[in-house]
Amino acid sequence: MSLLKKLNDIEIGGILLLHQFVNKRLEYDFVEGPRSPSPIPVKTLNEIYSSLSTGRRYEVWFVRLGLADGAGAWWFRYLLMNPGRGGCPGDPRGMPVQVWATWFPRDGKPQSFIQGFPLEGLNLSARGRNPFHFRIGNNGIDENSCRGELAVDGHTISWDLHYRSTFHFTLSSKGWIGFLRTPHSDALFSGQIVMDGRSFLGNPLGFGVQGHNCGYRHRNVWTWAHAYFPRPDGPPSTLEALLYDMPFGLVFRKAMLWHDGKQRQFRNLRETRRDPDKFAWNFRCSTPDGFQLEAAIDGTGPSLHRLPYVKTDCTGSFEVLNNSLAKAWLRLQRPNAPTEKLETTTGAVLEMAGRRNHSEE
Secondary structure: OOHHHHHHHHHHHHHHHHHHHHHHHOOOOOEEOOOOOOEEOOOOOOOOOOOOOOOOOEEEEEEEEEEOOOOEEEEEEEEEEOHHHOOOOOOOOOOOEEEEEEEEEOOOOOEEEEEEEOHHHEEEOOOOOOOOEEEEOOEEEEOOEEEEEEEEOOEEEEEEEEEEOOOOEEEEEOHHHEEEEEEEEEEEEEEEEEEOOEEEEEEEEEEEEEEEEEEOOOOOOEEEEEEEEEEOOEEEEEEEEEEEEOHHHOEEEEEEEEEOOEEEEEOOOEEEEEEOOOOEEEEEEEOOOOOEEEEEEEOOOOOOEEEEEEOOOOOOEEEEEEEEEEEEEEEEEOOOOOOEEEEEEEEEEEEEEOOOOOOOO
16 A cells, blocks of 8 residues: 555544544534633523624524414524624625515415614624523514514515424534524414514414524535424424535434424434425434434425525625425334324425535635
8 A cells, every 4th residue: 555545544534533523522502602611501592602793604593483274484584694794795685684584375486575784783692691682673583582573675574473392402513613503393383473464363373493503604505404293192293304515525414303202313314315406305314223214305386485695705695495385294113113104284394505516615
């Protein structure tokens, strides 16, 4: 064996060992102190990570709410981006503080309403502080509620929502690189949404998820899904899954199932189909004790939405596909037990960005 090949093997082996170590080290939830090596534990998974002096980073709190009557779904986002440099100056879509509202009607095309705000009006809880709050104008989100009031392109949208849940977890945590946390996985919503005089009111109003994401930059290729399965004979089940590309050809892949009041974590997710054109994602995974899961998320139909996301380095934008009114089914197989099948026609969200041949940003 040549010396060059030996050195190359040593380098590759070292990278893989380092990656395994970093993954294990960063599985815990924490917010790094400014200059302190000691991590600050987070309690509710909504606590703020970003400093307002940060020049390149996005942090977002979002809500996906499927209406209980099946008429549609709502997607709300509260975004903080590059606060230390004022967002992306010169780009009208790059304001440092943004509030998004997207309506996914059952039989029509989605509509997005996005409003940007200067940093000066932002009222934020301190980094790592509990309880958390994010307020800008008449818009805000905290631990168990969110509200908003937007006037965009001749449309007016307002909402006042409260939610509760029984399950929360961290799906991905890579320290300063980024994380995906789910403070409310099986959220049940009450309250009111009004769009151009049309009111959506209920207790419960709908169901879904409240999430919290953060990163130095967006991944070039990712697929994410969440599905909420109401069950007539018991509490709801949820599935959340994430797959994204990492440096050195590595891939992060993980799924979390909440079923019968128990959580099951899957780290060996294997795609059987990922089709951005037909907007479908199928995968299989299993646990060491023999629990097997097969999932199919179908995002086809008129509810498929395409949105430009501004890059954190301010060099432009990239397209993100989202269907917050997607279909999903699960097949669950436990040792020595009958196969269970869960299905929803409107209770899932599927999101994709990029293709496998994309290079790193």
